[in-house]
Amino acid sequence: MPKNLTVLTDHDLSWQETALCAQTGAEFFFPEPGSSTRDAKRLCAACEGRVACLEYALTHDERFGVWGGLSEQERSELRLRRAGR
Ligand code: SF4
Known part of the structure; x- marks a missing residue:
């Protein structure tokens, strides 16, 4: 396996330890529907675990919120x- 390839498992939730969203309000x-997601996305852009967080949300079919x-x-x-659709 290439050195720079990270394998995420269901048990790899270490990205949550540095989650910037944990320091802000939900x-x-x-x-609310129709409200801006700009502030959340700005925080995500600066978050170390952004890629792992996104993969987690996709894997677990998280339907609500910014991930x-x-x-x-x-x-x-x-x-x-x-999915190629
Ligand atoms: S990428 Fe965004 S939603 Fe995910 S942990 Fe970081 S701040 Fe939270």
């Missing part, structure tokens, strides 16, 4: 692209 990451810098709609679109 309203940033679970905004890994993507909104529900953006994750849904990414899921479809990955």
